[in-house]
Amino acid sequence: MPAQRGYRQACGVARGLDIVGERWSLLVVRELLLGPKRFTDLQEALPTASPNALSDRLRELAAAGVVRRRQLPPPGNVRVYELTPWGRGLEPIVVALGTWALAAPRTAEQLFVSVDSAMLTIRTFFVPTPERPETTLRIELRDHGPAGVFGVRLTSAGAEVAHEPPKDPDAVLVTTTEALLAAFGTEDPAALAAAGTVITGAPEPVRHLIANVRIPTPQGA
Missing domain, CATH: 3.30.1050.10 (SCP2 sterol-binding domain)
Structure with missing residues (x-):
C-alpha cells in the first residue's frame, strides 16, 4: 500500500494491512498458493478486477517482497508471478480468514468460485x-x-x-x-x-x- 495511504501505526496488524490490505491483494495471494500464474491466468481467476487494478496490486506486492516475477524456461518461455518464501507465509492467514468467513451468509452476488x-x-x-x-x-x-x-x-x-x-x-x-x-x-x-x-x-x-x-x-x- 502506498505510504501516504498507510495506517502509520507500528502495530503488526496495521503493518500487515499496509502490505496486503488493499483491494484484491489477498485474492492475488490466494491464487498463487498452488503455484505460479501468468497475468492472464490471474485475470481469469479474478474476473471483476480491472487490468489496471490487478497490475497495481502485483506491482505493490512485488515491491513489498510478497510476490516476484520470473521467466519460465523453454518450452514454457512465459513470464509468471509467484509467491516469495515470505509471501507463502500468508497461507495460514488466508485459510484462517476464509474459514472464519464461513459464518457469514453468502450473498446473491457471491457466485463465482475460482x-x-x-x-x-x-x-x-x-x-x-x-x-x-x-x-x-x-x-x-x-x-x-x-x-x-x-x-x-x-x-x-x-x-x-x-x-x-x-x-x-x-x-x-x-x-x-x-x-x-x-x-x-x-x-x-x-x-x-x-x-x-x-x-x-x-x-x-x-x-x-x-x-x-x-x-x-x-x-x-
Whole structure:
C-alpha cells in the first residue's frame, strides 16, 4: 500500500494491512498458493478486477517482497508471478480468514468460485485417515477448461494439490466446480452423478476424497 495511504501505526496488524490490505491483494495471494500464474491466468481467476487494478496490486506486492516475477524456461518461455518464501507465509492467514468467513451468509452476488479456490478447499479441509495407503487422482473441472486440471495425492498426513496431474492416477474425476463443492462431506460418489460426472479407474479414492473433505459449519456471529 502506498505510504501516504498507510495506517502509520507500528502495530503488526496495521503493518500487515499496509502490505496486503488493499483491494484484491489477498485474492492475488490466494491464487498463487498452488503455484505460479501468468497475468492472464490471474485475470481469469479474478474476473471483476480491472487490468489496471490487478497490475497495481502485483506491482505493490512485488515491491513489498510478497510476490516476484520470473521467466519460465523453454518450452514454457512465459513470464509468471509467484509467491516469495515470505509471501507463502500468508497461507495460514488466508485459510484462517476464509474459514472464519464461513459464518457469514453468502450473498446473491457471491457466485463465482475460482478453480484454485475450489482446490484449496481440498488441501485445507481434507481429514486424512491414519494408516490408509496413498492414492492419487486426476481432477478435471470442465467448467474451467485446461486450467481446471489438477493432481491430488491423498496420504495419511493430508491432501497435496498441484497443477500437474499424476501420470498414472488411481482414479480420474471429471466434474464441475459446483458439483464437486456440493459433494464434499458426502459418503457416496453417486452424489456427483446428477451433474454428469465421469469417474474412471478405482471409485474408492473418489469416495475417500469427497467423504473426507469436511468443510466446517461454524455458528454465525
